[in-house]
Amino acid sequence: MSARDRILAKLKATAPATAGDLPDVAGWYATHRGEESTADKARRFRHFIELAHAEVYAVSRGGWLQKLYEVLSAKQIDKLLVAPGTPHGARAQGELPALGIACPSYDKPIESWKAAMFNETPASFTAARGAIAETGTLILWPTPDEPRLMSLVPPVHIVLLDAASIHNTFYEAMQAEGWKDGLPTNSLLISGPSKTADIQQTLAYGAHGPKELIVLMIGDEQ
Amino acid sequence: MNAPQTPHALHFMPSEGFRARAKDVVENPFLRQSFRGAMDFLMSKRAAQFPDPEELESLRRLGERIRQYNLAKLPELLEKLEANLTRNGINVHWAETPEEANAIILGICQKHSAKLMVKGKSMVSEEIELNHAAEAAGIGALESDMGEYIVQLAHEKPSHIIMPAIHKTKEQIAKLFHENVPGVEYTDNVDALIQIGRQVLREKFEIADIGLSGVNFAVAETGTLCLVENEGNGRMCTTAPPVHIAITGIEKIVEKLEHVPPLLSLLTRSATGQNISTYFNMISSPRKPGEKDGPGEVHLVLLDNGRSQAYADEQLRKTLQCIRCGACMNHCPVYTRIGGHAYGTTYPGPIGKIISPHMLGLEATATMATASSLCGACGEVCPVKIPIPELLIRLREESFTAPHANPAMRGQGAGYSARISAVWRAWGAIYGSPALYRAASWLASRFRWLTPRKQAGWTSVRTPLQPAPKRLRDLIKERKP
Amino acid sequence: MHSRSAYPTDVYFFATCVVDQFFPGAGMDAITLLERQGIRVHFPEEQTCCGQPAYTSGFPDEARKVAALQLTLFPNDWPVVVPSGSCAGMMKHHYPTLFAADPARKAAAEHLSARVYELTQFLVEVLNFKPEDCGGDCTVVLHTSCSARREMGVHITGKKLLGDLAKVTVAQQDHESECCGFGGTFSVKQPEISAAMVEDKVKSLKATGAERVVSADCGCLMNILGHAAWKDQQAGLSKPSLPGEHIATFLLRRTAKESAQ
Numbered sequence: 001m002s003a004r005d006r007i008l009a010k011l012k013a014t015a016p017a018t019a020g021d022l023p024d025v026a027g028w029y030a031t032h033r034g035e036e037s038t039a040d041k042a043r044r045f046r047h048f049i050e051l052a053h054a055e056v057y058a059v060s061r062g063g064w065l066q067k068l069y070e071v072l073s074a075k076q077i078d079k080l081l082v083a084p085g086t087p088h089g090a091r092a093q094g095e096l097p098a099l100g101i102a103c104p105s106y107d108k109p110i111e112s113w114k115a116a117m118f119n120e121t122p123a124s125f126t127a128a129r130g131a132i133a134e135t136g137t138l139i140l141w142p143t144p145d146e147p148r149l150m151s152l153v154p155p156v157h158i159v160l161l162d163a164a165s166i167h168n169t170f171y172e173a174m175q176a177e178g179w180k181d182g183l184p185t186n187s188l189l190i191s192g193p194s195k196t197a198d199i200q201q202t203l204a205y206g207a208h209g210p211k212e213l214i215v216l217m218i219g220d221e222q
Numbered sequence: 223m224n225a226p227q228t229p230h231a232l233h234f235m236p237s238e239g240f241r242a243r244a245k246d247v248v249e250n251p252f253l254r255q256s257f258r259g260a261m262d263f264l265m266s267k268r269a270a271q272f273p274d275p276e277e278l279e280s281l282r283r284l285g286e287r288i289r290q291y292n293l294a295k296l297p298e299l300l301e302k303l304e305a306n307l308t309r310n311g312i313n314v315h316w317a318e319t320p321e322e323a324n325a326i327i328l329g330i331c332q333k334h335s336a337k338l339m340v341k342g343k344s345m346v347s348e349e350i351e352l353n354h355a356a357e358a359a360g361i362g363a364l365e366s367d368m369g370e371y372i373v374q375l376a377h378e379k380p381s382h383i384i385m386p387a388i389h390k391t392k393e394q395i396a397k398l399f400h401e402n403v404p405g406v407e408y409t410d411n412v413d414a415l416i417q418i419g420r421q422v423l424r425e426k427f428e429i430a431d432i433g434l435s436g437v438n439f440a441v442a443e444t445g446t447l448c449l450v451e452n453e454g455n456g457r458m459c460t461t462a463p464p465v466h467i468a469i470t471g472i473e474k475i476v477e478k479l480e481h482v483p484p485l486l487s488l489l490t491r492s493a494t495g496q497n498i499s500t501y502f503n504m505i506s507s508p509r510k511p512g513e514k515d516g517p518g519e520v521h522l523v524l525l526d527n528g529r530s531q532a533y534a535d536e537q538l539r540k541t542l543q544c545i546r547c548g549a550c551m552n553h554c555p556v557y558t559r560i561g562g563h564a565y566g567t568t569y570p571g572p573i574g575k576i577i578s579p580h581m582l583g584l585e586a587t588a589t590m591a592t593a594s595s596l597c598g599a600c601g602e603v604c605p606v607k608i609p610i611p612e613l614l615i616r617l618r619e620e621s622f623t624a625p626h627a628n629p630a631m632r633g634q635g636a637g638y639s640a641r642i643s644a645v646w647r648a649w650g651a652i653y654g655s656p657a658l659y660r661a662a663s664w665l666a667s668r669f670r671w672l673t674p675r676k677q678a679g680w681t682s683v684r685t686p687l688q689p690a691p692k693r694l695r696d697l698i699k700e701r702k703p
Numbered sequence: 704m705h706s707r708s709a710y711p712t713d714v715y716f717f718a719t720c721v722v723d724q725f726f727p728g729a730g731m732d733a734i735t736l737l738e739r740q741g742i743r744v745h746f747p748e749e750q751t752c753c754g755q756p757a758y759t760s761g762f763p764d765e766a767r768k769v770a771a772l773q774l775t776l777f778p779n780d781w782p783v784v785v786p787s788g789s790c791a792g793m794m795k796h797h798y799p800t801l802f803a804a805d806p807a808r809k810a811a812a813e814h815l816s817a818r819v820y821e822l823t824q825f826l827v828e829v830l831n832f833k834p835e836d837c838g839g840d841c842t843v844v845l846h847t848s849c850s851a852r853r854e855m856g857v858h859i860t861g862k863k864l865l866g867d868l869a870k871v872t873v874a875q876q877d878h879e880s881e882c883c884g885f886g887g888t889f890s891v892k893q894p895e896i897s898a899a900m901v902e903d904k905v906k907s908l909k910a911t912g913a914e915r916v917v918s919a920d921c922g923c924l925m926n927i928l929g930h931a932a933w934k935d936q937q938a939g940l941s942k943p944s945l946p947g948e949h950i951a952t953f954l955l956r957r958t959a960k961e962s963a964q
Contacts, residue, residue: 004316007472007526011297014534019294023287025480032277048497110515114462118428135498144512148461152454170498171483180479183444185510186461189502194454196416197494198369198385200392201263204416207368208423209454209501241895248899555882559899593893595886595900596759597849618761646757650765653720654772656749663724679891683898684929685936687725694718694727698734698746 029171033134041133042163042217048136052192053205054213064160064216065091068125069099071158071214081106081117081124081154085145088127088160106147117149123156128215130165132173137191138215139173141184148186157193157210163219235566237589243564244593253389257561260388264552267495268603285488286607288481289543296533299442299475300524306445310507312520320350323525327352327434327467328359330521334465336361336431340423342449342456343367344436345383345546346469346525349568349581352434364430366423366455368416375402381562383569384493384548389561423455433459433517437470438545439485440522442477445506447522450489452500460505466517468505472524473533473542485545488605493547528580528632535630537616541576543606548573550600550610556593565590572600576613584621584633591617660695667693711829713743715783717773717819719790719921720752726921729949733786733822736955740830744784747776753785755793758801760888767801774798774811783818784825786951787920788851791821796854821851823919823950827860836868838957844874844913845950846904846927848920849882861919861950868957874911878903885926901930909945916947924949 001009036044046056059067072080079102083089093103110117126146128138138159142148151157167173170189174180179187194209205211235243247253272278292299304314317323323346331339339361341347353374356363365374369386373379375398380386387395396410399418406418435456439448447468449456460466476482490496509516532538551557551571562570567578567587575594579587591614600610624643625635652658666673666689673688680687692700714737722730734744750773758766773794777783785791798812826832845861852858858880865873884890884900891897905927908916918924924947931945938944 002316003318003322003526007316007318007524007530008297008300010526010530011300011472011533014530015297016294016536019291021287021291023284023291023481023484025284025288025478025484028280028284028484032280052500106514108514110462111464114428118424132498137498137502144510144514147514147516148457149515152457152461169483170486171480174479174483180444183446183479183504183506185505185507185513185516187504187506188457189498190500191498192500194452195500196368196453198367198372198387198453199395199412199415200390201260201385201388202392202412204413206420207416207453207455208366208420208427208458241893244893245895248895254899555884555900556893556896559896589892591761592889593896595849595882595884595889595897597882597886598853599849599880599882602853615759615761618759619763620761622761643762646760646762646765650757650762650768653751653754654765654768656751656772659751663720666724677891679894679897680929681933682894683901683933684926685932687925687929689724690727692727694723694730695746695748697727697731701731 025171029169033169033172036133036168038164038166038219041166041168042219044133045131045136045166046217048134049138049192049215050136052136053195054136054192054215056215056217059216059218061218064218065095067216068092068158069096069101072101072123075156075212077123077156078102079104079122080158081121081150083126083146083150086127089125089146092125106150110147110149117153121154123158124150124154125158125160126150128159128161128165130167130173130177131161132170132189133166133168135170135191137170137189140188140190142186142188143184151188151190152209155206155210156212156214158214158216161215161217163217237566237587240564240566240589240593243566244560247560247564253561254559256391257389257558260385261552261558264495268492268549268552271491271495271497281484281488282605282607284484285545285605286543288476288485289545289606292476292481293473293533293539293542295477296473296475299477300472302477303440303442303445303475306442307522310445312445312507312522315521315523317523318526320525320527323350323469323523323527324352324355326523327469328355328361330465330467331356331361331432332359334431336465338362338364338426338430339432339434340364340366340426340430340459340463341370342433342435342459343370343386343451344434344469345568346436346471347434348380349527350469350525363434364423364426366426366459368419368453371419371423372398375399379563379568381570382548382551383546389563427458427462430463431465433461433463433466435459435466435468437468437474437522438489439482440470440475441479441482442475444479446479447505448482449503449505450486450499450501451503454501457501457503460503461516464517465519465521466505466508467521467523469523469525472526472529489545489547492549492603492605528582531631532577532580538580538613538630540608541580541613543608544573544577545606546573547605549603549605553599553603555595555597555599572610576608576610576617579617579631579633583636584617584631585636586633588621588633588637591621663689663693667691667696711742711782713745713779713781714825715777715781716744716746717750717753717783717785717790717794718746719785719787721921721925722786725925726949729786729921729952732949732955733784733951736826736951737784740832745781750776753790753793755790755797756887758793758797763801770798770801770812771808774808774815777815777818781818782820782825782829783815784820784822786822786949787922788821788848788855788857789920789922791819792850792854795819821855821857821860821919823860823864824855824857827863832864834864834867834954834958836870836957837960838868838870840870840872842872842874842911842913843953844876844908844911844916846883846908846916846918846923848918848923851919852880864950864954865917871957874913876907876911878907883923883926885922887922890926901926905931905934905945914946915953916945917950917953918947919950921949
């Protein structure tokens with residue numbers, strides 16, 4: 001008998017006959033969390049993610065590139081990793097170089113340029129799939145065009161978010177989008193820049209991931 | 223049932239030395255004050271996350287139901303998880319013991335001729351003492367959670383399951399870095415220290431062959447491994463190296479994805495008083511064709527290590543509801559006095575007292591269950607309502623009653639003493655009989671001057687106990703005509 | 704379930720072994736306090752102990768034996784008033800599980816447990832007792848036992864009774880809800896940790912500047928006052944730096960018109 005079979009046999013021999021009532025997750029959220037307008041959700045999202053040390057800028061659908069440029073200039077960043085296979089990445093790559101910001105593409109497997117990713121990539125630009133108001137959380141589903149390490153390795157991560165895609169709760173997000181029917185290789189909730197309080201409970205940012213998280217939020221109180 | 227018999231050579235410290243270790247800490251005013259400060263901080267952070275007692279209570283009830291429901295279906299869900307992970311391309315391994323788990327992990331490492339494994343925070347990897355096993359096999363195992371990294375540099379073990387280096391001051395860490403990290407000047411600036419750690423570990427994430435992580439929730443219906451963290455090292459370990467190995471206890475499973483949000487909310491709010499952690503990382507497959515990063519190979523090791531023993535007993539099964547938030551230790555007056563190391567086990571504090579006996583046997587942990595005043599603070603804050611005090615009483619019973627056939631636990635009767643049992647039998651005989659009690663209590667009052675002035679344990683810091691000259695029943699009689 | 708709306712004419716008094724042998728005065732004061740509310744107090748002579756020491760020490764058979772005796776002592780449908788949160792908690796919450804495998808006794812345990820009240824809970828919730836303060840200004844600090852707080856949920860009632868006393872100020876200690884370190888056999892099985900806990904407890908009680916500590920649990924009082932007295936001895940003090948008493952004694956004195964102080 002394998003370890004697997006022995007473990008399962010032990011558990012099956014002693015498992016209770018019934019599992020009891022189904023956990024009423026939907027009922028709990030219906031009772032304890034209400035509906036909110038997009039503007040309210042955007043406000044709450046912003047409040048919580050700013051508490052977690054992220055920067056949030058309200059932008060218009062046409063005007064976000066200008067804000068992206070301003071943010072990079074203010075931080076004296078002259079190189080931005082983009083995903084040219086996405087509309088926002090293509091737009092950034094099309095317009096920023098003329099303004100003096102190089103926009104290399106994440107267009108080949110990481111193995112061929114890991115050192116450059118870790119050591120020569122000061123910032124990256126991705127979109128968020130959505131967000132969660134009650135915790136100030138970005139939802140990212142990395143794709144072949146916009147891979148996982150983009151939101152992790154560069155010290156500055158800039159995210160484009162459409163305020164219309166903000167959900168009230170994590171539960172609402174997964175229910176509304178049918179997550180259980182198919183999750184990607186990696187899905188992420190990101191609620192601020194990387195941080196730690198492991199030394200004497202003192203909060204410090206930029207532990208291993210981005211030191212700065214910047215959100216360009218389209219449609220927020222425009 | 224047959225409890226696993228194979229003893230394993232783990233480096234835990236047996237509970238015989240517990241009292242002496244505890245004494246060392248309580249007599250150190252500096253440590254006492256520092257633990258108190260840290261626990262006060264964590265308690266107030268948690269309290270601020272739960273301003274509404276009704277919401278808290280209903281969420282705890284939901285959390286409890288979710289965990290009990292999923293435990294009840296555990297064998298079925300493990301099979302479902304295995305099937306869905308396998309369908310997703312994740313390799314599933316099963317281990318009954320720490321040795322088996324280490325052999326599986328090191329086998330994968332050797333297959334890839336791995337030299338360096340970077341580790342995200344995983345208490346299960348501490349439980350199996352993976353670092354020792356890897357070292358013995360010539361594979362570097364580097365902790366990358368800042369707290370774990372500090373503890374590893376100091377050749378220590380974590381003293382808290384969420385805040386591993388909570389026993390250390392920034393000055394001690396400054397000295398540690400200065401003496402152990404080449405080229406580092408002494409600084410006790412916390413930001414600077416974190417940046418030193420970041421620099422050292424980034425180089426390792428870049429070159430590591432294997433990334434190892436724990437798992438907070440494994441979702442059966444989707445075949446997804448969920449990880450909770452703030453630093454990003456967990457994401458590094460599960461994304462940057464070519465191979466990712468996750469290890470988890472068999473109990474950390476939920477059937478449905480919708481079970482995750484309430485548990486996540488309870489976990490982060492109870493643990494560090496955050497409404498959510500910085501990262502919630504959900505992994506459902508290895509790198510797919512066309513994807514440009516992520517490990518090409520993902521493994522999950524499911525570890526039993528005594529959990530099936532707890533599972534077999536309806537009451538002890540509640541131990542497995544735990545989501546490892548650490549709130550029980552933050553609120554424990556005993557943990558606050560002695561810190562995590564005195565326990566000598568991987569999991570300290572109240573949860574450590576109730577889970578360790580299943581992993582190590584009651585013979586090695588017999589006195590741990592006595593190190594509680596049963597004040598109930600742990601049970602009161604437990605986000606999934608584990609009745610920890612009740613389980614401690616049960617463990618005392620398992621330990622102190624005479625060994626018998628078909629015990630529920632390995633090491634049952636390990637704390638048995640014929641003398642102590644006789645004392646309790648005598649106590650039962652006296653207090654179970656009105657006549658004997660009347661006689662005994664009369665004698666105790668009458669001859670109160672014979673009460674010893676030295677009473678073991680009690681009089682080291684208290685005046686001696688002495689019965690009153692007259693019992694209440696005497697006073698009542700005197701009053702009545 | 705005993706009806707809370709009707710004002711009881713009779714109650715049983717379960718003194719607890721600690722009160723019977725170590726704090727008989729507190730027991731008398733509790734009885735007197737109840738009688739002053741026009742209630743007949745019955746003290747079943749055969750009572751001994753609730754069985755908690757054996758139960759929490761891991762000797763349930765001995766606990767059952769002792770508990771079984773107490774089950775037989777309260778035949779009438781009167782409330783059972785207990786001047787201790789932890790013993791009340793034992794009878795109310797653990798008796799039914801202790802006799803889970805013994806249907807007849809389980810039924811008796813449930814019948815009893817529904818009628819068990821901790822003293823301050825009974826005074827407030829059943830009698831709606833509003834003490835009239837006859838004493839002078841004074842500051843006290845209240846220590847509530849963990850069982851009273853977490854098992855019985857009656858930490859509010861002790862506070863309310865003291866709060867109703869016009870000239871009594873209730874001081875607020877730090878870490879109020881933390882255990883004093885007694886825990887029955889814990890205090891002798893883990894004396895070092897227990898000592899650290901009671902040391903911190905006494906420090907925070909004293910730091911309030913209150914002139915005395917009151918508690919509805921004699922176990923905690925034994926521990927707290929025992930340590931405070933030991934500290935005084937070490938320091939060569941003859942007058943107690945932290946006097947203390949059962950809340951029944953304090954309430955009785957504050958409300959006694961003839962001897963108020």
